[in-house]
Amino acid sequence: MPAANYNFIIEKGTAFVIAFEYQDDTNVAINLTNWCARLRWVDNNGNIMAFNSGTKNSSYEMTIDPVLGKVTLKIPASQTAAYDFTTASYDLELQEPNDLYDGGGKKIIRILQGVITLQERNVPDTDAFSCSFDSQDSCRTC
Numbered sequence: 482m483p484a485a486n487y488n489f490i491i492e493k494g495t496a497f498v499i500a501f502e503y504q505d506d507t508n509v510a511i512n513l514t515n516w517c518a519r520l521r522w523v524d525n526n527g528n529i530m531a532f533n534s535g536t537k538n539s540s541y542e543m544t545i546d547p548v549l550g551k552v553t554l555k556i557p558a559s560q561t562a563a564y565d566f567t568t569a570s571y572d573l574e575l576q577e578p579n580d581l582y583d584g585g586g587k588k589i590i591r592i593l594q595g596v597i598t599l600q601e602r603n604v605p606d607t608d609a610f611s612c613s614f615d616s617q618d619s620c621r622t623c
Contacts, residue, residue, distance in 0.1 A: 484572070488595040494562040494602050496555070501573060503550040503592060510550030515578035518545055518552045522597055524566030561599075569597040 491497050503511045518534040520543070532554055534543045542555045552573070573593035581588040 484591045484594045486595050487593055488598070490598045490600050491556070491561055491564065492600045492602070493564060494558055496558045497561055498553065498555045500551055500553040501593060503552070503575065510548070512547055513545050513550050513552075513575070514547040516545060516547070517576040518543065518573070519576070520552075520554055520571060520573045522569040522571035524569035526566055528566065530569075564599055566599055568599070571595060571597055 489499060503513065505511055516534075519531060521529060521531045523529045532541050532543045534545045534552065536543050539557070540560055541557075542553075544553050545551070546553070552575075571594065572591050575590045575592055577588040577590070579588065580586060
């Protein structure tokens with residue numbers, strides 16, 4: 482079955498979160514225990530970005546909720562603010578834990594593809610947005 486097509490927007494300078502659910506033909510979640518996920522894009526400048534499940538760092542976090550068949554990608558605002566592209570084409574792939582056949586390597590499935598559009602801000606974001614809170618968790622300085 483060919484990959485489904487889904488286009489989405491990343492707003493520059495804002496935190497970005499997207500979740501994908503892998504389901505069978507009857508909309509039942511496919512158990513992703515011991516599976517891996519990878520989302521890669523190539524932008525209109527020719528730059529390639531790769532995001533891998535099980536990774537959590539200052540640039541992104543990509544997780545799998547195996548029972549729900551859910552893959553979640555989170556990118557902080559500090560990273561999206563640095564993006565310098567207009568559009569990018571992406572693929573979302575899953576790798577099964579079992580070999581395709583004995584000696585054939587793991588089965589890789591491209592489940593999703595599409596175009597990412599980077600939406601510019603109305604006001605350039607040159608200052609870090611940071612709030613401090615008082616003892617009642619109220620915003621003191623924003």
